[in-house]
Amino acid sequence: MTGGILIYAEVTKQSFVHTVFFELANKAHELSLKLNNAPVMAVLFTKPEMLTEYKEGFTYSGIDKFFVFEDEKFENYNTETYANLIVNLVKEVEPEIFLIGATNQGRDLAPRISSKLGTGLTADCIELDINEKGLLAATRPTFGGQLMATILCKTKPQMATVRPKVFKPAIDIIKKDTEFIYKQVNPEDFINNVQLIKFIKEYENNLNELDSAEIIIAGGKGMKGEEGFKLLKELADILGGTVGASRGAVDLGYAPHNIQIGQTGKTVTPKLYIACAISGAIQHTVGITASDYIICINNDPNAPIFDISDTGIVGDVFEVLPKLIEILKNSKD
Amino acid sequence: MKIALCVKQVPDTSDIKWTENNTLQREGVESILNPYDVYAAETALRLKKTYGGEITVFTMGPSQASNMLRDILALGVDNGVLITDKKFAGADTYATGKTISAAIKKVMPDFDIILCGQFAIDGDTAQTGPCIASLLNIPQVTYVKTIDEIKGNIINVTKQLDDGVEIIKVHTPALFCILKSEFEPSRALINGIIKAQNIQIKTVTLEDLGLSTDEVGIKGSPTYVSKAFRPEFKHLKEKHNCVETGTGAEIILNKIKEIGVYK
Numbered sequence: 001m002t003g004g005i006l007i008y009a010e011v012t013k014q015s016f017v018h019t020v021f022f023e024l025a026n027k028a029h030e031l032s033l034k035l036n037n038a039p040v041m042a043v044l045f046t047k048p049e050m051l052t053e054y055k056e057g058f059t060y061s062g063i064d065k066f067f068v069f070e071d072e073k074f075e076n077y078n079t080e081t082y083a084n085l086i087v088n089l090v091k092e093v094e095p096e097i098f099l100i101g102a103t104n105q106g107r108d109l110a111p112r113i114s115s116k117l118g119t120g121l122t123a124d125c126i127e128l129d130i131n132e133k134g135l136l137a138a139t140r141p142t143f144g145g146q147l148m149a150t151i152l153c154k155t156k157p158q159m160a161t162v163r164p165k166v167f168k169p170a171i172d173i174i175k176k177d178t179e180f181i182y183k184q185v186n187p188e189d190f191i192n193n194v195q196l197i198k199f200i201k202e203y204e205n206n207l208n209e210l211d212s213a214e215i216i217i218a219g220g221k222g223m224k225g226e227e228g229f230k231l232l233k234e235l236a237d238i239l240g241g242t243v244g245a246s247r248g249a250v251d252l253g254y255a256p257h258n259i260q261i262g263q264t265g266k267t268v269t270p271k272l273y274i275a276c277a278i279s280g281a282i283q284h285t286v287g288i289t290a291s292d293y294i295i296c297i298n299n300d301p302n303a304p305i306f307d308i309s310d311t312g313i314v315g316d317v318f319e320v321l322p323k324l325i326e327i328l329k330n331s332k333d
Numbered sequence: 334m335k336i337a338l339c340v341k342q343v344p345d346t347s348d349i350k351w352t353e354n355n356t357l358q359r360e361g362v363e364s365i366l367n368p369y370d371v372y373a374a375e376t377a378l379r380l381k382k383t384y385g386g387e388i389t390v391f392t393m394g395p396s397q398a399s400n401m402l403r404d405i406l407a408l409g410v411d412n413g414v415l416i417t418d419k420k421f422a423g424a425d426t427y428a429t430g431k432t433i434s435a436a437i438k439k440v441m442p443d444f445d446i447i448l449c450g451q452f453a454i455d456g457d458t459a460q461t462g463p464c465i466a467s468l469l470n471i472p473q474v475t476y477v478k479t480i481d482e483i484k485g486n487i488i489n490v491t492k493q494l495d496d497g498v499e500i501i502k503v504h505t506p507a508l509f510c511i512l513k514s515e516f517e518p519s520r521a522l523i524n525g526i527i528k529a530q531n532i533q534i535k536t537v538t539l540e541d542l543g544l545s546t547d548e549v550g551i552k553g554s555p556t557y558v559s560k561a562f563r564p565e566f567k568h569l570k571e572k573h574n575c576v577e578t579g580t581g582a583e584i585i586l587n588k589i590k591e592i593g594v595y596k
């Protein structure tokens with residue numbers, strides 16, 4: 001049995017599988033149509049019995065074969081253990097293409113596997129296609145988002161990590177006669193060089209919200225302090241968005257580090273980005289230019305942020321924002 | 334404690350210019366030490382201060398990268414290794430990982446830890462570190478916020494995740510990819526600069542590594558760029574001066590409704 005597309009189903013503490021799995025499943029299905037209906041396969045690590053409840057749902061995600069590794073110890077992700085088991089699976093199944101979500105876990109795991117297999121891996125892709133020669137063409141941003149590169153791979157499997165939220169998820173859409181194949185796990189498969197001692201939850205508002213938010217209200221140094229950021233939070237809550245910050249604001253302690261956007265922070269791609277009192281330094285704007293629509297509010301008409309905005313408001317954030325919040329609140333009642 | 338520190342010289346991505354044909358202009362773009370590697374270097378220096386030992390900094394790149402190595406040596410790093418050869422050019426992350434891991438094996442086979450930056454701002458793949466660990470068959474921890482304690486061959490580290498941190502225990506030898514941290518990186522002092530001038534930077538070429546030409550550079554790279562292009566930004570640049578009119582809030586509201594993200 002050879003060929004096909006393999007995808008990694010990352011298990012998370014919150015929701016069994018990470019949503020990026022369904023996005024990969026959808027894309028893999030689309031690619032498989034261009035590869036004479038090559039089978040779409042998935043691999044998953046889980047504690048025993050966990051899968052039972054989700055099995056039926058998975059048959060609607062377009063997966064032909066689901067390889068399952070079950071063990072109590074799969075409660076926590078372990079790079080070496082997972083990588084070695086997947087390497088063996090790949091050698092057995094010989095997929096043409098292997099896709100992994102570009103999450104923290106995916107970006108930790110994928111290069112470990114690709115190096116062991118001696119194959120190529122393209123990181124953090126935002127577009128995947130099959131070219132005229134039947135090869136995976138993986139497109140990704142580089143140079144802080146200023147250049148896009150389409151990358152091909154000479155070896156098999158052609159591997160890529162794929163950024164979450166760029167493809168539509170395949171939930172309940174592609175019904176298949178999914179075969180669940182339970183793989184043997186032996187005690188010697190567990191490698192204990194790295195052990196998790198404890199997890200400390202820090203943020204209710206996690207970085208993922210910036211990854212997935214459709215609306216981001218970001219503030220800069222001109223928000224003048226935590227009070228100013230409360231305004232942003234209020235607006236974000238009304239609009240169903242989340243708050244981001246420039247480094248100028250983070251450095252002064254107005255906002256936590258995990259919501260910094262830009263070259264040394266997050267790259268974001270919301271439908272709407274509202275930059276409040278942010279000057280628009282290139283190190284900031286490289287992280288936002290792929291947003292669908294950018295609005296800025298700045299009292300300096302010459303601030304560079306106006307050059308990359310769709311709509312620019314020359315004005316004082318402390319006048320514009322409270323008024324906007326008020327109108328929105330009134331219209332809700 | 335023997336620390337191998339891996340760093341990269343990158344073009345300053347904030348200084349990118351385009352040629353008329355929409356390709357990146359490489360000439361005249363300043364090279365800087367990858368900002369994430371600054372924190373890997375700082376972590377190495379702090380560990381040395383607390384636990385003693387020796388730091389060797391490795392970089393793969395053209396001969397000009399030795400200037401960057403010298404800047405790092407000036408901070409108090411002990412040895413510098415420049416992995417350089419025309420045949421290394423065009424390497425992807427796999428070929429790079431292979432070359433660097435071979436160099437570490439050759440020059441510092443008895444390392445306890447390898448430190449890398451989490452990302453490089455040019456490629457931003459975050460793959461080279463795990464590649465090196467994989468090829469050396471040692472454990473890795475990525476997204477490391479801090480290295481907290483070392484007791485014998487056990488190291489406790491804090492790993493940053495999206496919603497919190499993990500406290501992790503690792504057996505050495507191991508590789509860590511370091512995130513940027515809150516601390517202010519050290520600056521070189523005059524003594525350090527003088528000392529660095531007298532350190533002999535070791536050069537490692539393909540011949541020294543015992544790899545074949547097919548395993549390195551463009552030939553040893555399974556991936557290749559088939560097309561590079563400039564993403565299109567279609568921003569409208571409408572500017573409304575609302576200082577006097579006070580209509581900023583209304584304009585934003587209408588826009589938000591128009592785009593359809595809020596009903």
Ligand SMILES: Cc1cc2nc3c(=O)[nH]c(=O)nc-3n(C[C@H](O)[C@H](O)[C@H](O)COP(=O)(O)OP(=O)(O)OC[C@H]3O[C@@H](n4cnc5c(N)ncnc54)[C@H](O)[C@@H]3O)c2cc1C
Pocket residue numbers: 219220221222223245246247248249260261262263264265266276277278279280281282283284297298299300303315316317318368
């Ligand atoms: C290697 C490197 C990496 C970097 N990485 C990042 C990064 O990842 N992210 C990032 O953001 N920056 C980054 N920076 C920093 C960047 O260069 C800028 O310094 C930073 O983005 C500025 O933040 P700011 O726009 O909030 O502050 P400022 O540049 O000070 O801008 C504040 C703006 O607020 C406006 N303003 C003030 N008061 C008001 C008001 N009442 N109403 C309306 N407008 C007002 C001002 O007109 C001004 O335009 C990096 C720099 C370097 C060198």
